[in-house]
Amino acid sequence: MTTPDWDLARSQFPTLQKKIYLNSCSLGLLSRRSRDALNRYMDLWEEKGAAAWYVEWLAEMADLREQFAQLINASADEIAIMPSISATLAAITSSIDLQEGDQLVTGELDFPTVAHGFHAKARSGVETTVVRSDDRVMVGPAQFEQAISQRTRLVATSRVFFTSGYIQDVSAICDAAHNVGALAFVDDYQATGQVPIDVREVGADVLVSGGLKWLLGGPGITYMYVRRDLIPELEPSVAGWFGHRDQFAFNPHEMAYKETAARFETGTPSVSAIYAGAEGMRIVNELGADAIRQRTSELTSRLVSSLKERGFTLRVPPDDDHHASITMVELDDPGPVVDQLAERDIIVDFRPGALRASPYFYNTPEDIDTFVDAITEITLD
């Protein structure tokens, strides 16, 4: 593994000239390269009109599939491009013939759009189990195993929890799902990019991620891997012409699904999001997830130890190996502290009862020290 030139990587992000940005788990920064990519998209739109679709825009979409496949060690034909995680989940649940009494399982620390999508199936008599967390940091695999039953059809959980930064052993949960014949769905939104992955080792049937955070692509673009041998078995009832095998035959008399994961795509995608997403992912692939993990881990460990030295109570995983970037600092009323930090051009965010800081490779040890000094000063006042 060669160490990237982090100063050079950092210089791609103009926001960092003005601010200390520690909120990538909410929204990764815009790079000069993604801005240039968006300009390329607009130039093509202006110059060629609809003709841009057939050569450049569909090619960019194909490259985006390749980029994501490379990052997780999958093949491009196993990747669908979707607008949100909620849409990926809807595509998968609509592919399973859910019956009254079937069970869907997710965790209390998983991003709630998953549970919301599951609960929406209640009117068909489908039951949702939300596995509880005792400490708001993690949910043990044994707790998932206990919740999974012979009635379970789908288990969905995250590799990194959005609210604690805990890196979960999702392989054990995927195995537990497979033992009862259920599908394993991994929400990797908070992990891909910052924590390396080989999707085949994880054993997920479906793994989803997106541009918003660590993949530096902005909103409106998500990526869904579906294991190749599963694709022919899953026919989504939420469907559209981008998922049709002969999309440009315009035949309204039948739905014939594509043989690839693109069968889960529905209508016309956002091409601007594809351009921004592809360029963001190229940056991540060029730097390499291993190098990014090492850099982000060093920054996170510095953050955790400095905050502890100053006496803050943290809601974080017990060891560095299980800790992705997200760090929660417990505060009774975090909102005003976040605002006062923003007045000093230090950007973090908060969730109920805790301030959330999430460094990425483009941050520096000095950013961490300045933030820790500032939060100490503000909360001591």
Ligand SMILES: Cc1ncc(COP(=O)(O)O)c(C=O)c1O
């Ligand atoms: C783990 C995780 N999953 C999903 C989402 C978002 O889901 P959606 O794309 O449906 O808005 C987020 C945050 O925005 C997240 O942190």
